[in-house]
Amino acid sequence: MNNPIISFQNVSKTFSRKGENFLALDNINLDINKGDIFGIIGASGAGKSTLLRLINHLESPSHGTVLINGVSLQGINKKQLNDVKKDIGMIFQHFNLLNSRTVFHNVAIPLILQGRDKAFIHERVMELLEFVNLGDKAQSYPDELSGGQKQRVGIARALAGNPSILLCDEATSALDPHTTVQILLLLQEINQRYGITIVLITHEMSVVQKICHNVAVMADGHMVEQGNVLALFGQPQNTVTASFVQSVIHDRLPEQTVARIKQQKDSRALRLEFVGQTAQQPIVNQLIREYPVQVNILFANMSEVQNTILGFMIVQLRGETAHIDSAIHYLHTAGVKISDV
Numbered sequence: 001m002n003n004p005i006i007s008f009q010n011v012s013k014t015f016s017r018k019g020e021n022f023l024a025l026d027n028i029n030l031d032i033n034k035g036d037i038f039g040i041i042g043a044s045g046a047g048k049s050t051l052l053r054l055i056n057h058l059e060s061p062s063h064g065t066v067l068i069n070g071v072s073l074q075g076i077n078k079k080q081l082n083d084v085k086k087d088i089g090m091i092f093q094h095f096n097l098l099n100s101r102t103v104f105h106n107v108a109i110p111l112i113l114q115g116r117d118k119a120f121i122h123e124r125v126m127e128l129l130e131f132v133n134l135g136d137k138a139q140s141y142p143d144e145l146s147g148g149q150k151q152r153v154g155i156a157r158a159l160a161g162n163p164s165i166l167l168c169d170e171a172t173s174a175l176d177p178h179t180t181v182q183i184l185l186l187l188q189e190i191n192q193r194y195g196i197t198i199v200l201i202t203h204e205m206s207v208v209q210k211i212c213h214n215v216a217v218m219a220d221g222h223m224v225e226q227g228n229v230l231a232l233f234g235q236p237q238n239t240v241t242a243s244f245v246q247s248v249i250h251d252r253l254p255e256q257t258v259a260r261i262k263q264q265k266d267s268r269a270l271r272l273e274f275v276g277q278t279a280q281q282p283i284v285n286q287l288i289r290e291y292p293v294q295v296n297i298l299f300a301n302m303s304e305v306q307n308t309i310l311g312f313m314i315v316q317l318r319g320e321t322a323h324i325d326s327a328i329h330y331l332h333t334a335g336v337k338i339s340d341v
Ligand SMILES: Nc1ncnc2c1ncn2[C@@H]1O[C@H](COP(=O)(O)OP(=O)(O)OP(=O)(O)O)[C@@H](O)[C@H]1O
Pocket: 015, 016, 017, 022, 024, 042, 043, 044, 045, 046, 047, 048, 049, 050, 051, 203
């Protein structure tokens, strides 16, 4: 097992507000592996930005330890801390560009602060602007750009110092859906081409669905669930997670419909989950042909998560109990995950 590039160990953060203490993060434990695209999702006020700000030491924990590459940010001197910070880039919801400076200058800022010479800066900035597809905008000002273009400048600036970690705080929340997808694809390319670890904060599950490998779900300062995106989308354990998943994947029937079905005799309503290959087999066809049960398909939906097909179906099986049981046994052996509705 690799050592995580970012590790939270029993981290809590308390803010003082008008003399009262407010627990913004409560005993967070989290490991993010190198090369991951890690999503952190939660409602407003859940503590997402606070968590992100602990990674690049804009905040420090009230309890516990944040480790970057195995090094505790709490136990090192200023020079070492600056070295760690240089290795972390960040992009923001509202881009945080200097409007009085050109696109070129905005991207150059981290390099100027590092004391790089002019020729180096010119070459690196132009290379980055080409990479984010803004080679022709070097002399433009931020106000002359669209939101998507501004975020591309933000991304180029964050990459200027060659970081190994890129933090994204609601980086697509101010963008329209089409531009959001373009920016997410760019982040994915950065991850794949340069192996940069991306930590991405969002309140939109569609963002997690599109590019994250792993995800942590936060509510009221707590980490309520974390894991692989595909597993978490398929079988959310926590109600907060389930409601985020349902915002992009509909897999529920109206409650009254469920109640009506449950009243019926010799019947069982099941939620079937098909993952990957299982979603491409004629399993239901086989079920209908080979088992003496009636199959009533109440709902079906197919999505793609992490390039894998994730299918949900809600079916009502009607017939003798023994026949229904053997039909369920068949579905199990065919690799379908089954739960009662
Ligand atoms: N510097 C601070 N002083 C006092 N309270 C703070 C401070 N920073 C954050 N908080 C509080 O901590 C809680 C978590 O804030 P945080 O900004 O991390 O939430 P968030 O999940 O990023 O929300 P949003 O989605 O709205 O950005 C909030 O209740 C916030 O008011």
